[in-house]
Amino acid sequence: MSLSTTTTELVSQGSFDWFLTIAVGGVGAWLFWFEIRNVLRLRGKPTSPTKSDQLFGYAMGFVIALIALFGTARYRGWI
Amino acid sequence: MIATADVASSPAPTPRVVSKINPANAVTASRFLTLPPFVWAVYNGYHQWATLFILICGLLDKLDGLAAKVFDCRSNFGELFDAITDGICYGFALIIVMAYGWAPLIPCFILILLGGVNSGLRAVYIKRCGRNVNYKSYAMERVVGFIAYLIGMATANFLPSIMFWTFVPIMVIVVAHDAKRMLLDPVPT
Numbered sequence: 001m002s003l004s005t006t007t008t009e010l011v012s013q014g015s016f017d018w019f020l021t022i023a024v025g026g027v028g029a030w031l032f033w034f035e036i037r038n039v040l041r042l043r044g045k046p047t048s049p050t051k052s053d054q055l056f057g058y059a060m061g062f063v064i065a066l067i068a069l070f071g072t073a074r075y076r077g078w079i
Numbered sequence: 080m081i082a083t084a085d086v087a088s089s090p091a092p093t094p095r096v097v098s099k100i101n102p103a104n105a106v107t108a109s110r111f112l113t114l115p116p117f118v119w120a121v122y123n124g125y126h127q128w129a130t131l132f133i134l135i136c137g138l139l140d141k142l143d144g145l146a147a148k149v150f151d152c153r154s155n156f157g158e159l160f161d162a163i164t165d166g167i168c169y170g171f172a173l174i175i176v177m178a179y180g181w182a183p184l185i186p187c188f189i190l191i192l193l194g195g196v197n198s199g200l201r202a203v204y205i206k207r208c209g210r211n212v213n214y215k216s217y218a219m220e221r222v223v224g225f226i227a228y229l230i231g232m233a234t235a236n237f238l239p240s241i242m243f244w245t246f247v248p249i250m251v252i253v254v255a256h257d258a259k260r261m262l263l264d265p266v267p268t
Contacts, residue, residue: 009127057217
């Protein structure tokens with residue numbers, strides 16, 4: 001029995017997979033909700049270049065959130 | 080009456096000068112310290128360690144904004160330094176994961192190229208404005224955040240090919256949009 005073991009990684013692959021699921025999927029889900037809330041908050045504000053920039057940014061954030069959610073589902077083999 | 084006279088005779092408030100050496104910029108600069116261990120981890124094939132170091136780099140990116148708020152040391156230089164540090168850290172990390180075959184070559188190359196174009200556009204915008212000002216792009220903030228994630232996905236072997244290729248069109252659209260805003264639209268006064 002060996003007393004010393006050489007480990008090259010921090011945690012087991014299973015734990016690391018769950019960490020990735022939360023880090024990517026969880027953050028993706030949060031971003032999805034966050035961007036919807038941001039867009040709703042912009043309603044009623046007068047049109048301006050800043051508002052257009054904000055809307056564009058939130059739309060891109062929304063797409064990025066969808067990619068993160070899709071990637072997580074694909075990584076876990078759910079789809 | 081006395082109060083009015085006091086106000087009239089008091090000197091005009093001078094703009095607050097923030098030193099370049101402040102807690103927020105120190106946090107920003109500390110992000111460079113994550114790069115040598117990141118290279119070590121990639122070189123040795125330690126995927127989880129590499130993910131950890133790029134995660135720390137990303138978290139420090141969030142912390143510097145918080146430090147600027149807490150210590151009240153926001154400055155134009157700080158914003159520019161943060162943007163430049165983003166470019167150097169994430170650009171370098173992208174090159175490393177690309178060089179070691181952890182991320183697909185062509186999309187990585189396109190992302191680095193577009194990052195360089197974006198930096199050039201910002202330099203032109205500063206010239207147009209005539210002062211050190213960082214163009215606030217809500218879309219680019221999200222894109223940079225996701226690039227950090229992409230590097231983490233490459234180190235974690237999280238569908239790197241699909242994720243990188245899916246992201247390229249988004250980066251192209253955002254850089255094109257920001258190019259129009261910085262080069263063609265009127266600059267704010």
